[in-house]
Amino acid sequence: MDKPWFVELFSRAHSASNSLDERTLMSLQDARPVSSKVGVVTLTAMVVGTMVGGGVFNLPALFAEETGVVGTLSAWAIAGFGMLTLAFVFQRLAVRKPALDSGIYAYAKAGFGEYAGFLSAVGYWAGACAALAFFWILIMSTLGQVFPELGEGDTVWAIVASTVLLWVVHLLIRRGMKEAASLNRVVTAAKIVPILVFLVICAVLLDPQVFVDNLWADGADVGAFGDQIRGTMLATVFVFLGVEAASIFSRHARTRKDVGRATVYGFLGVLAVFASVTVVSYGILPRAEIAALAQPSMAGILQAAVGGWGAVLVSVGLVVSVVGAYIALSIAAGETLFAAAKDRDLPRFLARANARDVPVPAMFLTTALVQVVLVVTLFSADALDFALELTAGLTLIPFLFVAAYALRLRLTGETYEGASRSVRRTDLVIAVIAVIYTLGLIVAAGLTYVLLSCVVFVPATILFVMTRREQQRRIFSATERVVFALVVVGAVAGVQGLAAGWITI
Template sequence: MTSSLASGGRGHVDEKGSGELAEQRSTVTGAEKVGLLTLTAMVVGSMVGAGVFSLPQRFALETGVVGALIAWAVAGIGMLTLALVFQGLALRRPDLDAGVYAYAKAGFGEYVGFFSAAGYWASACVGNVTYWVLIMTTLGAAFPVLLSGGGLVAVMASTAGLWFFYFLIKRGIREATAINRVVTVAKLVPILVFVLLAALLLDPAVFAANLTGADYTGSLFGQVRQTMLITVFVFLGVEGASVYSRHARRRSDIGRATVLGFLSVFAVFASVTIVSYGILPMEQIAALPQPSMAGVLSAAVGPWGGAMVGVGLLVSVLGAYLAWTLMAAEVLFVAAKDRDMPRFLAESNDRDVPVNALLLTTLLSQVVLVVTLFSTNAFDFALDLTASLSLIPYLLAAAYAVKLAVTKETYADDLPATRRRELAVALVATVYTVFLVYAAGLDLVLLGCVFYAPATFLFARTRRERGQRVFSVREAVLFAVVAVGAAVGLVALGAGWITL
């Protein structure tokens, strides 16, 4: 499952057109293709990372059992429809690679497609920072200087880890993905043990007291709204099989892997949240440091429980970091091969690794790591920004599915009932994603603009390389809106209206 399979094993930029690139991609041998199990492992491996270990505290901070059940029901239905959208798009547009970015471009033009690629890539890079912050806070149990996760020493240690993985992946993607397959299995064990032990030791009286929330929670709708970003964060990666669609042995495996991976992870995430309410009063859970799963299990079985969760977290987070770094580089690499990103990002080394895409991915993560020095809560800041950046790519993919169904494109050989069913699913996914943008709030939308505006430099460079105008009239209007949003965001940051 190498990021550079499309390069045909060469370490240089391919200047050929899209038709020839498609022909190149079709020459990938069966030995390099992957099956349903590996694709499902990629989906699970991408989603099960840092987020699951933070669920007890993040939910208890906002809502009780009833609100949590409603939130998971909303998130489950919404994310399932997104998973079904990716399943349907993989089958209806098998010619599109690196699905999240390609769907936006096909449906709404090159600049919008660029936004999707850049936003998805940035969300992966910022998400990687949450992994390092959580690693540092976990190690803080033994080394208190690392406990904040975002202090100077923690950032220096995270920087060392960041570049260690850069050189590991640079050695060859095959070695890296082999590690990921092992890690995917290993990291699930402590999470499942946590759910089992917490369920067995659940105190009905404590659980009942946590049903309706606490004094610091607001209305039920407000409680549910405040939990939405954490559910987005933990489900990031549901499109993992779609991103690697060109490596699938059978196109039908992409959809199956997406749904199987989603349902498996959904059951685990919801269970981790709900059983925690039966161990401690929610006020105590809300006050736990991250990883809060360790604090809950320590209260249930003693210190060894927290230690077990800590070890599991380290394995889980490092594996998820590896998967997301691979996916982030893959998006940039494929976009550059299709000449939608600057050509330097399409270069690969003699080990078929997209070195410049990988380097740019690592550099952005490094910048965000430095920014956490100025954040009051490094983990929550990086988590919420990751979730908000991912919303634009998800929204555009869902909207493209709606467009296909409305225009009947790709539906010529299908029954009308099939089109109506898929349109309904795509509409639910679109409405759900719009609600998530609302739930994220204006602060995070403006911070997203602060990223998108300067990132447009990559789009401008790509257009210049192709000898084209930088913007069409519509694209210029869209850029102006984003630039204004970025300016407002910077002013708000400077004035203290927005805090990191």
């Protein structure tokens, strides 16, 4: 009996990562001692640790607001398959382009020029900083259930507490990248425990009648089935942020094969957890009640199932989970700036690292931007939603660049000399689906997120100008000038939208 087409696709995708000669790959590793490198377990923990942050604890209510069980399964199938192709793209590029460090930035530059690489680096970095701010807001919102002064994470006291912890973690990361990554591996293991406990309890106590009643969502609070699916897609973008973590951390990897394997292994494990958390929740409470739960909604569900101690367990798990995700994503954000500066695409002061291999200026700039976003949330209507939406909008464009670069390599045949027809065909399918998926998400998100991204890109271009002046080069080429003009137009429209009120934060 023939294998299903998606099983065959996965099999070919996995085997393709082994298609290059191991000695060739090893020869392309940099000259740092092997003892300073990390292996596939730590890299996988970086992927899992970055992806399993605060978002997973909010998933039940986010999905229940939009759809029922059938819609949830459909959304995870679409989002999971789309992001799986993007994970395969990172896997392929790690092997086919082993000399490119910090892939989220380097692939955009290699495929579409220096300014495109700059926009990708800044977009990913700024999106990561918005996500980091989201983590602190979520922690304070959770603690606000015990300390009312913290409110929903957007009070003055919450910002003060977040600021203190923000800079404490910054000092911790300065102690060493490998030490921070190893700590993340321990935290990742610790934070998975309460999630697994949640899944086991909800599976055992699942009420079949409640589950059946939640199969379909209907009523005035939800739209047509297609609208229900679209309503959940941006939430999946946020929780899937981190699939690129192994690629960004690649300069510390023992081999490039480890980068590709960690990306796919981490993604598949996390996808299973995310989908399971949302589905089993529908067997505990009616959909409308889940949608009305305060965040983190996993706490409310477990409290309904077993009592108050369940909410405490989830809240503790959330804090541990977010701290781990914060460390991993902070490293990823700093590494992006560092790699761009090493390639002379950002000012050279960002290319400095201390004796422990920590890019201190890049990490400082990252922490400073998180601080700015935290202050801005004081003036937003909903701090959590603002940080989440800003993250999704800023990271979709870098993801599109990566997928488009993989497609370009396949169409031009670069790195495919001697590759079999099946490898060529499989890689083409993967790249096309990844491009369609990321482009579709941008379209589904709407113009608002693109304009908000442009509002960030224009002032950030000062760093690009500083870099060109350091190198005594012309600021923009003819093509770059056109792209920058389009970004300025988008930024002006975004500012006007904020002033007029049709874009809100």
